[in-house]
Amino acid sequence: MTGRTAAGPLATTAARESDERDREQLLAQYHRERARRSLVLDSIRAHLDEQPSPRAVRACARRWVADLLAIAEQAAKNKKEASE
Structure with missing residues (x-):
């Protein structure tokens, strides 16, 4: 004990x-x-x-968002393929 x-x-x-x-x-x-x-x-x-103007800032932000979403979609696709 x-x-x-x-x-x-x-x-x-x-x-x-x-x-x-x-x-x-x-x-x-x-x-x-x-x-x-x-x-x-x-x-x-x-x-x-x-960026030189408010319009350019917004356009640039939209490009950042589009690029980020494309990266996220690719990462999600890669993870899905890896899990299969």
Whole structure:
């Protein structure tokens, strides 16, 4: 019975450490994804700010949206093909 009680706290400690590592990894992943999103949006915003008129800004934004949707469709198609 003594071996069992000794293993209990060790297993609990190991589980807590594993949970903490998992939490840290998820948090790091969240920060990486947020930073990437911020960089992309800042780049698009800078490109839109370079446009000479409101009409050009809107046209440029429509092109960004069309390009992004095309990328999303291709990514979805690739994932569908990979899962089949």
